[in-house]
Amino acid sequence: MPEAMLAWGRHSQCAAERTPELAAGGSDNVMIHFMRRGAFQMHQTGGPDVICESGHVYIDPNEVAGTSRFLAEGTEAFYISLPRSTVAGLRGINDHLRLRVDATPQWRLLQCYGEALFADMDMLTPEQIALSSRHLQDLAISAFSARDPGPLAETMAARLRLIKEDIASLLHQPDLTPELIAARHGISSRYLRMIFASEATTFRAYVLQQRLHRAHATLWDPAAIMRTISDVAGATGFSDLSWFNQSYRRRYGQSPRETRAEAMTARLTPSPD
Structure with missing residues (x-):
């Protein structure tokens, strides 16, 4: 079998x-x-x-x-x-x-x-x-x-680190699913859910958080100033630009364009020193 x-x-x-x-x-x-x-x-x-x-x-x-x-x-x-x-x-x-x-x-x-x-x-x-x-x-x-119910903290923490590293390498894929990650690590989807539940979150919530964090960092990066908002969204796994904008505003309290403008203003403002 x-x-x-x-x-x-x-x-x-x-x-x-x-x-x-x-x-x-x-x-x-x-x-x-x-x-x-x-x-x-x-x-x-x-x-x-x-x-x-x-x-x-x-x-x-x-x-x-x-x-x-x-x-x-x-x-x-x-x-x-x-x-x-x-x-x-x-x-x-x-x-x-x-x-x-x-x-x-x-x-x-x-x-x-x-x-x-x-x-x-x-x-x-x-x-x-x-x-x-x-x-x-x-x-x-x-x-x-x-x-002895429940996960072994040390073992689960080690596995969770590996899973998070794997997710980080795959954030650009829109079809990043629990089933895909579970299969790559030889575990069941149920066990994967249990691992993330141990941190009081879910797989999907964690992936969304990481995608938004990467998008935010990219928008603040001077090297990415010429990249469009839709390009940044696509590179972080968002296939729907409207959903990206809604999620981003809910997380950071401003739109992606406002973050970019704030970053540009910060770079142009002289330091007090």
């Missing part, structure tokens, strides 16, 4: 090792083990020895070496593997990794949805599969967040 992998396994009593070489050559996905029957023992580098039975979930960082031992004949497990970017910004994610957690209602909902997709995948269109993949990621976010 796009941005997700599903698997089901029945295991005999055996041991399986993920060597450091295998771990280094794999992805950085987070694999979620849902125990359906039997039991297994897991030890990964940096984590404790844990035993998982039915009703337990194990969160496996795919890039970490370790050994798993299936303790009962016919042990069954269902697996969902997700890109790290899907869950990296959640509070408590590091507390989940390499640990056994109880299957809360949120985890069970994720498991049931994943198993239903696994069973009916052949009957779905590519568009339905892509939509289901996004649903799967949203359910995973809900499950990880249930233990």
Whole structure:
């Protein structure tokens, strides 16, 4: 599936090792083990020895070496593997990794949805599969967040800085949408909205603010004195000049032309010194 992998396994009593070489050559996905029957023992580098039975979930960082031992004949497990970017910004994610957690209602909902997709995948269109993949990621976010709701400040702040830098490089594009930015950063649109909500704003409000700020700076720039108002508007992503003028006046209390005139007057006025 796009941005997700599903698997089901029945295991005999055996041991399986993920060597450091295998771990280094794999992805950085987070694999979620849902125990359906039997039991297994897991030890990964940096984590404790844990035993998982039915009703337990194990969160496996795919890039970490370790050994798993299936303790009962016919042990069954269902697996969902997700890109790290899907869950990296959640509070408590590091507390989940390499640990056994109880299957809360949120985890069970994720498991049931994943198993239903696994069973009916052949009957779905590519568009339905892509939509289901996004649903799967949203359910995973809900499950990880249930233990300690809300974003991890440090992780989210780092991601927000990258997103803001990306937005700054794309302000000239009129079709700068949440979906575009979310796709460029490998996250869901819902998570993108959550990131901006943490700063008490929205994606669209932030983009508008940045466009107006850049337009204002351009109008004050002596090097841009020959550029028309419509050119400044277009260069900052405004495809509608009327909307640009309205938004600008609401933000700065004057029209773009008045800002330019004020800037020219300021440059021509001698300094008191």
